[in-house]
Structure formats: structure tokens, C-alpha cells
Amino acid sequence: MSAIKPRHQRLVLAGFALAALVAAGLLAAWALRSQASFFYLPADMAAHPSAPDREVRLGGMVERGSLHQLADGVTVRFIVTDGRARIPVRFSGIRPALFVEGSGVVAEGRRAGDGTFMADNLLAKHDEHYVPREMKDMTADQARKTVAATK
Amino acid sequence: MLAEFGLAALWLAAALAALQLLGGAMAVRDPDNALGAAVRPVAVVQGLLVAIAFAALVALFGQTDLSVKLVAENSHSAKPLIYKLAGTWGNHEGSMLLWVTVMGLAGGFVALVERRLPEATMRATLAGQAFVSLGFYGFLLFASNPFARLSPPPAEGQGLNPLLQDPGLAFHPPTLYLGYVGLSIAFSFAIGALVTREVGPAFARTMRPWVLGAWIFLTLGITAGSYWAYYDLGWGGWWFWDPVENASLMPWLAATALLHSCSVLAARNALRAWTVMLGVVAFSMSMIGTFLVRSGILTSVHAFAVDPRRGTFILALLAINIGSALVLFALRAATVTEGERFAVTSREGALVFNNVMLSSILGIVLIGTLYPLFTEAFGEKVSVGPPYFNPMTAIFVVPMLLVLAVGPLLRWRRDRLARVQLSLLPPLVVSAGALVAVLALGVRPGLPMVGLVLAPGLAVASMMPLRGRHLRRLPLAVWGMVVAHAGIAVALFGMACDSAFSTEKLVAAHIGDVVAVGPWQVTLSGIEPVAGANWTALEGELLVRYEGGDAIRMTPQARSFWAPPQNTTVSALHTRWNGQLYTVLGEETEDGRWQLRLWWKPFVPLIWGGGFLVALGGVLALAGRVLADLRRIVVRDKIAWRRLRQGRRA
Amino acid sequence: MSEPAASAWRTARWALWLPLVLFALFVALVLGGLLRPENRDIPSRMIGQPMPAFALRAAVPDRPGLARGDLADGRAHLVNIFASWCIPCGVEAPQIAQLAAQGAIIDGIAIRDHPEDLAQYLARNGDPYQRIGADDISAVQLAIGSSGVPETFIVDGKGIIRYQHIGDIRPEEVPMILARLKDAS
Numbered sequence: 002m003s004a005i006k007p008r009h010q011r012l013v014l015a016g017f018a019l020a021a022l023v024a025a026g027l028l029a030a031w032a033l034r035s036q037a038s039f040f041y042l043p044a045d046m047a048a049h050p051s052a053p054d055r056e057v058r059l060g061g062m063v064e065r066g067s068l069h070q071l072a073d074g075v076t077v078r079f080i081v082t083d084g085r086a087r088i089p090v091r092f093s094g095i096r097p098a099l100f101v102e103g104s105g106v107v108a109e110g111r112r113a114g115d116g117t118f119m120a121d122n123l124l125a126k127h128d129e130h131y132v133p134r135e136m137k138d139m140t141a142d143q144a145r146k147t148v149a150a151t152k
Numbered sequence: 153m154l155a156e157f158g159l160a161a162l163w164l165a166a167a168l169a170a171l172q173l174l175g176g177a178m179a180v181r182d183p184d185n186a187l188g189a190a191v192r193p194v195a196v197v198q199g200l201l202v203a204i205a206f207a208a209l210v211a212l213f214g215q216t217d218l219s220v221k222l223v224a225e226n227s228h229s230a231k232p233l234i235y236k237l238a239g240t241w242g243n244h245e246g247s248m249l250l251w252v253t254v255m256g257l258a259g260g261f262v263a264l265v266e267r268r269l270p271e272a273t274m275r276a277t278l279a280g281q282a283f284v285s286l287g288f289y290g291f292l293l294f295a296s297n298p299f300a301r302l303s304p305p306p307a308e309g310q311g312l313n314p315l316l317q318d319p320g321l322a323f324h325p326p327t328l329y330l331g332y333v334g335l336s337i338a339f340s341f342a343i344g345a346l347v348t349r350e351v352g353p354a355f356a357r358t359m360r361p362w363v364l365g366a367w368i369f370l371t372l373g374i375t376a377g378s379y380w381a382y383y384d385l386g387w388g389g390w391w392f393w394d395p396v397e398n399a400s401l402m403p404w405l406a407a408t409a410l411l412h413s414c415s416v417l418a419a420r421n422a423l424r425a426w427t428v429m430l431g432v433v434a435f436s437m438s439m440i441g442t443f444l445v446r447s448g449i450l451t452s453v454h455a456f457a458v459d460p461r462r463g464t465f466i467l468a469l470l471a472i473n474i475g476s477a478l479v480l481f482a483l484r485a486a487t488v489t490e491g492e493r494f495a496v497t498s499r500e501g502a503l504v505f506n507n508v509m510l511s512s513i514l515g516i517v518l519i520g521t522l523y524p525l526f527t528e529a530f531g532e533k534v535s536v537g538p539p540y541f542n543p544m545t546a547i548f549v550v551p552m553l554l555v556l557a558v559g560p561l562l563r564w565r566r567d568r569l570a571r572v573q574l575s576l577l578p579p580l581v582v583s584a585g586a587l588v589a590v591l592a593l594g595v596r597p598g599l600p601m602v603g604l605v606l607a608p609g610l611a612v613a614s615m616m617p618l619r620g621r622h623l624r625r626l627p628l629a630v631w632g633m634v635v636a637h638a639g640i641a642v643a644l645f646g647m648a649c650d651s652a653f654s655t656e657k658l659v660a661a662h663i664g665d666v667v668a669v670g671p672w673q674v675t676l677s678g679i680e681p682v683a684g685a686n687w688t689a690l691e692g693e694l695l696v697r698y699e700g701g702d703a704i705r706m707t708p709q710a711r712s713f714w715a716p717p718q719n720t721t722v723s724a725l726h727t728r729w730n731g732q733l734y735t736v737l738g739e740e741t742e743d744g745r746w747q748l749r750l751w752w753k754p755f756v757p758l759i760w761g762g763g764f765l766v767a768l769g770g771v772l773a774l775a776g777r778v779l780a781d782l783r784r785i786v787v788r789d790k791i792a793w794r795r796l797r798q799g800r801r802a
Numbered sequence: 803m804s805e806p807a808a809s810a811w812r813t814a815r816w817a818l819w820l821p822l823v824l825f826a827l828f829v830a831l832v833l834g835g836l837l838r839p840e841n842r843d844i845p846s847r848m849i850g851q852p853m854p855a856f857a858l859r860a861a862v863p864d865r866p867g868l869a870r871g872d873l874a875d876g877r878a879h880l881v882n883i884f885a886s887w888c889i890p891c892g893v894e895a896p897q898i899a900q901l902a903a904q905g906a907i908i909d910g911i912a913i914r915d916h917p918e919d920l921a922q923y924l925a926r927n928g929d930p931y932q933r934i935g936a937d938d939i940s941a942v943q944l945a946i947g948s949s950g951v952p953e954t955f956i957v958d959g960k961g962i963i964r965y966q967h968i969g970d971i972r973p974e975e976v977p978m979i980l981a982r983l984k985d986a987s
Contacts, residue, residue: 011490015817018426018508025512025548029519032544033536040533056539074660074741075749093658095386095721095738095749122387221893304926306892429821440828449835463836471829478822485818522828525835 040107047086051112059088059118060107068102081108081118092120155220155299158208162249162299165201165256166289168194169282172259176279180347183272191275192263195282199260206240206253209298213240219305222246222298228309238322241329244446244462245298250326251442252288254333255281258362262337268358268781270350277344284336284435287469295465324380328373328400332438334366335407342431343477346484351424356417359431361777363414367407368770374400375763386721386736388656388751390759393541398521399441402514406434409510412503420564422491422500425481426507432481436474437514443470449525495566502559509552516544546599553606553644556637557613575616583609595652603648611641628776636769643762649731649755660745670752672733673697679746687711689722692737692746696726708737732756853961854945858935861912862920868909868935874961878987880906880979881955882931883943885913886923891952894970895927901976902930906983910934913943913951954979958986 040058041051051057059081067080076093079102090108100106100123108120171187172194179188209222213236218224226243227236241250259281266274292298341359345351377400382390391397410430417427443449447463494500520536527534557579561572586608595601614637617630657669661676668674675695682691689711695703708724726733731754738747857869866872873879882898884891902908910931912920920934937943946955946963956965956979964986971979 010493014423014426014504017504018511019817019820021508021512022515025515026519028547029516029544032540033520033523040535056537058535070741074743074745075658075738075747095658095736095747302892306926307922433821436825443832447832447836449832464833467829467832467836474825475822475829478825482818482822486815522831525831529831529834 042086043081043083043088044085046088046112046118050116053114054111056109056111058107058109059090059120061088061105063100063102063106065102078117081106088118089116090118090120092123094122097123154208154212155217155301158205158212159297159299161201161205161208162289162293165198165205165252166286166293168198168201169256169285169289172198172282173279173286176275176277176282179272179275180279188275191278195263195278196260198282198285199256199258199263202249202253202256206249209246209249210237210240212299213237213246216309218307218309219301219303221300221302224302224306224309226309234319235322241325242322245292245296247325247329247446248288248292248296249298250329251333252285252292254329255285255288255336258334258337259285259340262340262362266358268354269344270348273344273348273350273355275344276347277340280340280343280347281336283343284339284473287473291465291469295462324373324377327369327376331366331368331370331373331400331407332403332435332442334362334369335403335435335438337362338366338407338410338431339435339477342428343480346428346480346488349484349487351417351428351488353418353421356414356427360411360414360418361774361781363407363410363431363434364770364774364777367404367411368767368774370400370404370407371763371767371770374404375760375767378763379760383723383725383734384720386723386749388654388734388749388753390650390756393520393536393538395521396445398517399445402441402517402521403434403437405510405514405517406430406437409507409514410434412506412510416500416503417491420492420494420500422494423504423507424491425485425488428485428488429481430507432474432477436470436477437518439470439473443467444521492565494564497562497569498566499559499562499564502555502562505555506552506559509548509555512548513545513552516548517541520544542599546602550602550606553610553640556640557610560614560617560633560637575619576613579609579613579616582612600648600651603644604652607641607645607648610644611638614638614641628779629773630776632769632771632773632776634769635772636766639762639765639767639769641762642758642765643760646755646758646760646762650753650759653754654756655752657750658748659750660741660747662745667748667750669733669750670754671699672750672752673700674733674735674748674750675703676746676748682709684711690737692735692748694724694735694748696733696735698728706733706735708735710737710739727757730754849963849966851963853957853963854942856935856942856945858911858937858942861910861915861934861936862917862924865931866933868911868933870961872909872933873957874959876959877907878959878964878983879957880908880983881911881957882908883911883913883951883953883955885915885951886919891970892923892927894952897971897973897976899928899930900973901971901979901983904976904980906980907932911937911942913937914939956982956986 039051040060043059043061046059061081061083064080064082064087068077069079070077073093075095076091077096078089078091080087081090082088090110092108092110107124108118109122109124110118110120113119172191175185175187175191175194178185179191182188212220212223213227214233216223216227216229216231216236218227218229222243222245223239226246227239231239240246259278262281263274263278269277338359341355341362345355374397377397378390381392381397382388410427410433413423413427413430416423443463443466447466449463520540523536524534558569558572558576561575563571583605587605590601590604595604614634617634618626621630655670657667659665659667661667663676663678666673666675673696675697676692677695678693680691680693682689689709691707691709694706694708696706697703704726706724706726709722711720711722721736721738723734723736725735731752734751734753736749738749740746853870853873855870858867860867868881873881880898880901884894898908908930910933912934915936915938917936924931935942947966952970954967954971955963956967958964965982967975967979
């Protein structure tokens, strides 16, 4: 049954383990390059739109006066801006309580063919000091918008 | 006074840890050193002292003593008592104190009861435990003193994040910590074994119950954490591949691999170096995971609370602990002689495969978790989520589960697949049946479909080791294995059902409207304001009927806390044998309707039921091992006693 | 053990160092991530910019509020963004007092605060402020690019922002602040 010469067993085992781990690493590297969802600011999105149906994150500020509820009562559309570009976003679901006009938001979702961003999920800030990690080193101009939410 | 008392106990415990390290180190060089004999008692007293320090901090939180800075920052007098107490570990300093407390208590317990290994190895092990503890003591005492005073005391505390005001979450971190830190014992045993070159079956047998214990807590912690995320976040998902979740999954994967390689080493004296390596890796993953979460390097949820020096301190600690263990491994592993041989088709072969697959999954998760950090070094910001983790882990999980079905049936050393083919027939038949059923139901090809086909077969296969055995004489450890493997199958079935069969409805409803979701009719019958100790809420009253049956009342809430001000949704769940109805109340629309999000999730509770079964399997195995050990001790004492009497008679 | 196998094993021994190498890579990666925020924790575009125009009413009755004109008086000012409800601000207070004792002119902007709470806070934590403006809607805070409390700005005699300190000032940072203040005046 055994095809391995017994005295080589340790080497073969070590080789097998190493090969599997290297394979896992390479697989991971390959997958990450194609699967990681990238973070876009509205200006990036306008300049280099993400491929339709590709999972990305869009972060910026909810433009004041842009938030509208559609007739179904659960879908909203609004505009996310960074002061340089404006991207229309559509979201169906229960909005996080901290999500209001003028607040910072990171929308997870994909760009539809017509340029609207279809968000599956909205990440609003959780507390006084929370800044979504991708927004941590936005310019002050962008970062200050993440604070505006509280009253 | 209590704070100063706690601090004094902490200092004393740290001093004893230093003594424990010194004594252990001396004993390695000179077995007759007088300090060597002190190692065990010192370890016990150190454990007691640090437990006293922790008790003092719990008491300070219980009294809401706002003159203690930590209490002022993390508690509030209006909080229910249970959450005041839970606040002890809901922050950085307190959780670090809990960490050393568990380390100290575990080390003390080992020192008290563990007598199977040579004394030299035991002392080296306890020195290793003290070495790791000492770093954390230093960190607590010099960089994050939990007992620091605030003068003058503020009038009121800063509250606890209301998201954390949940019984599940209050007791979730300590459960996980018991698991994380329990693995430190495995780490120390590995160090002790490397130092004294005593890597053998006795080492594996001694280490195994400790790994099992830690692994049970990890399993329970992950299961409970997943359930908490499921019902508290109100998103209907149960696993988000969030860094915090990955931080708990990685040690679990390593500990699972360690458990299995331990049984090879204990039973067959093979996989020696590998088992030692896993002992080091398992606790390293606990520390790395905790570091990634606590340092805020991956999630800047508390960006302001994070002090870069603090993160650097923990990192230095990690580098010293893990780095020195790995250097020791590299130097000593080559002198660990090769273990017993075995054929590819054998129990060992299957367990090696399981180990390599688990390690690969660990690698996939670790790389995915660290990748954002890596790209950030090149100025690109990414986040890695389910589109990466789900298929990548599945590549390794599926072959592992296939081998799981066969492995327990194989004999040690060498075996033939032909011998077990009869036992493999029932699982294959069941899986084939499942395939037909799934195709008939029109499930689309994909991972959920693989899970639905695999899970029933796996459940049957996990029972096959019972075939032809005398069930009442079967060792508890075998029962443990069967139950844990069946638990994996049950959880897998729940996961696959959730993905394949869940239905969701998102509507804005007037009061009195009826909404259908799956087999349910949901009526929004009213909205009432309600209030609790530190929150107010709008509570929706839903009357739900399953296939036109009796109405059941459900009350999801939109809740507002006032210290600190924060809003959350509280979902309401109704569980039946065949699934769960999940309801969330949103806000009122401009025209007076209310947002409702409803899910019907068939068989979803099986996910956590399966996780619980896995933990139960661990408990059975642990009980079996401990009982067997006790029995052996009793027998040995009897023999010794008989010899003594015979000697006296002669 | 036969010779070829033994020598093959010996050459494979370097593999034992592999875990350590991987771990070292991890440490390097994380260390990079840990240290980077320090190099870039002043993202403010406001540095070198004049203070925007604002005029805040007095936050406590016993002293004036704060307006841009008050800052451009030829002397360097420290503008401390704080609030009575903010615990790190209380932790920072001794350092602010120390700066005042060393001759710094300190003005406060109280964020979303009540006069009574503020008076209590000042009674408790010391009161080094020359003027305190009440920023009830965070308007000025946002305009000057502050994203939380506490933060401290150094404004030179012409009303130009010279430095932004995010988070509380720790005792060891006091000399650095004083040096920057000196540079600004």
C-alpha cells in the first residue's frame, strides 16, 4: 500500500505540508488581487469607475438636501460627495440610526450600468470618535464631514 | 483603598512570576537547585494573587467607584449591575487584567494537579508560563494600569457602549479569553518539552486535556459570538469575516489541528515536531488575534483610544514571546527524533491530511485578514470580505470534510480502503439522496448546494465509528469524537440551508397591514413606546402566523440609549423546529408607514446547535480523558498500597 | 538512518527557520502599520491657512466668547477644542494648565456644552482659559478641520493655523507644544 520508502517519511510529510501551505498562500494572493473590494472616494469613482457588479466601497459625505425616500418606503436615494465629485447612491433597507444628511458614510455595494451606486450596506459611524478605517487619512476637508452627524 | 489593594496584589503577583521564571530557569541548569522546588508553590500563589487583583477591579466596577479612571471612562451609575460588572472586561486595561488572571490561574492549576511529566519538564513549562505572563504584567503595570485614580473624580461615568449591553456579549469575551489564554498552557508545555527534549506520548497526553478545555471555550465563544452578531446587528447574517471574528477563528483552527495531532502523538508517537509547532502556533494565534483587535490597527472603531505606544508595546511582547519560542523550535526541533512510521492510508495519514488542511485554512484566513494592512503599505485601501473568504476556505474545507468521513474508520498504522468500504456505503447513499432532493428543489449550483449534499452524508459517516461497537462500553472519548463530527455536519447543514433557502421581505407597512414572508403571515398590529433602565424605545407589535396557524406575538424595537446617546435596533426572533423568523423594526416614513425587515430562515438555528454539539463533543472527550486518568491514579495508588503491605508482611 | 536520507534531512533543516521568518515578516508588516499613523496624523489642510471667520458667543458668563479677530492680535494662541462631557479632556487638563503656567495664551472652544456643566468642569479641572466660545453645533470645529475632542490648534499672531494636535496632550508632549508655540510667535 505504502508507496513511500519509510525512511523518507519525515521529508515527505514536511514536503506535503509545505506544498499545501505554499499552495494556500499563492491561492490567497491570487484571490486577493481579484477579490478584495476596493475603496473609492467619489472623485475616484467619477474618474475611474469600478467595473459594474464588482463589490467595492464608496466613502464620503451624504450631501445635504439630497436624501429622498422612494414611494416603497424602504428605498432611499442620496448623493455621496467629497467636494469634487457627486455619486448617486440607492439603498434599500433599514438605515443605521446615525445615517443622516451631512454625515459621513461608507456604502458597500456595486456600480450599476447607469452610474448609480447600488448599496447593500451602509456603514455609518458608531460613536463620537469612529471613523471608518478607509477614511482615517482623508484630507481634513473630507474627514470633518464624518463628524457632522451629531445633531 | 480597594484600588491600591488590587494594585499591590498585582505587583506581588508579577514579582512571583519573576521568581517562578528564575526558579524554573535555574532548575533547567541544575535539577537540585533549591529554587526549583519552589516553582510549583510559587505558581499557585501567583495565580491566587492575580485573581485577587481581578476581583478587586470587579468590586470597583460593582460599586461604580468613579475615582478610578477606568471605571469613570467605562461605567455609569445608571447601568444595570450585571453590565457594571461586565464593564470590567469591556475595555483595554480590564481585558488585559482578565488575560493575566486566566494565565495565572491556569498556570497555578497545572502546578497543583499535573504530575505525569518529569519534574524537570514541569518546571521548564511553568517557567515558560511565567515568561509569557511577566510580559503582560509589565504591560499592565507600566503602560495600562487598571487601578489608576482620577483626581478629582467626575460626577458621572462615560457609560458603556449600548451595543455592548447585552447578556450574550457581556459574557462572550471572558469565554473567548478562557479559550485564548488556555492555549498558553499548550504553548508552555511545548516550550518545556523543547527545553528538556521530552517530546513524546506522555507530553501529548499531558497537554491534551488542557488543549481540549481551551478548545471547548473557544468553540462556545465563537458559536455564541456568531449568534450575538446574528441577532444583535439586525443584518440577518451570522458570520461577516470581520477581523474580530477572524481573530477568534484562527486560534480555533490551530487548536483543532493541535487536538488531532496530539492524538496521533499520544497514541502512536508520531508527528512529534509538528505537534510542538502547533502548540506554539495555537497560542501565537491567540496573541496575534488579540493584538490585531486591541491595537486598533485593523479596525479603528476607537481610533482615539488607541495609543500607538500601547500597540508597539504589545507587538514587542508578541515578538519576544513568539519569536523566542520559534527560535527555540528551530534550534531544537532537529534534535527531536523522528516518530513512528505509518502508511498513507491509515488513521495517522487521515489526521495528517486534516492537520494540513486546517493549517491551510488558517493561512487563508490570516492572509486575508492581514491583506488590507499589506496594501496600505503601498497606499492602496482595500477591504477583504466574503467574496474572498467563502470560496477560498471552501477549497480546503470540502476535501477536509471528505477525509473526516473516512478517517475515523481507518486503523492506526496501515489500512486498506477496501476494508472500510461497507461503512462508507450508507453515507454515500444518503448524500446521493440529498443530491436528488436538492436538484428537485431547484437549488442553484454553488457552495450552498455542496453543503446540502455533503452535510447529511457527513452526519451519517460521523456515526459509522459506532458500527459494530458495544455502545455502553465505548470510551467517552470516542463518543466525544462522534458527537463533535456530527456537530460539524449539523452546523454545515444549517449554513447551507441559510444560504440556499432564506427568504427576505423589506417593506414599509401601515398599522394593520399583512406581509407574507415564506410560510408566514405577519401583521403589524401596533407601535408602542417602551422604556428600560437607561433606554427608551419604540416597540412594534407583530402578530405572526405560520401557515395560517395561531397568532404569535413578536416585538422588535428601535431603541435609544441616553448615556452615551446612541440608537440601535433590537430584532425579535421566533424559533420553530424548522427555522427562525427574524424581524427588525426600522423607522417611520414620511407618510406614517413603518419599515419592517423580515426573514424566514429555514434550519438556521442548526448552525449554533451544531457549534454547541461540537463543544459538547469536546466536553465528552475531556470527561473521558480525565476519568481515565483518575482511574489510572486510583489503580496506581492501590498497587502501591498493596506493595507496601506485602513489603510490611515480608 | 541511511546516508542519503540523513543528508537530505540535514539540508532541509533550514525549513525549521521558516516559521520564524514568516513571523518576522508579520512583525515588520504590523510595525509599519503601527508607525505610519504617527507620520501622517496631521492630515489637516488647514495648516498654513488663516483661521476661518467665526464669532462664538461666550460659553460661560464670566468671560468673553471667541472670534477670529481675538486670535489675530499679534501674539500666538493655543486654541483648545474641548467639552465637559469628554473624559480625555479632563485627563488633558493638567497639561493645559501647565502650558498656561509657562505663559501660553489659551483660548477654549467648548463643543455642544451647557454653561452649568462647563462651570463645574472648570471648577474641577482648573481654568486656564482667557476666552471660551460656545460651539453648539460643531460649526467652527468642522470649519477648522477638527474631527473630535480634545484637539488643540496653535494659531500665530496673524491668525494663521500653525499646528494641529489631535487627541489629548500628554505630559511628555508639553515641551514640544511650547516649542511650536515659540516658533509661531
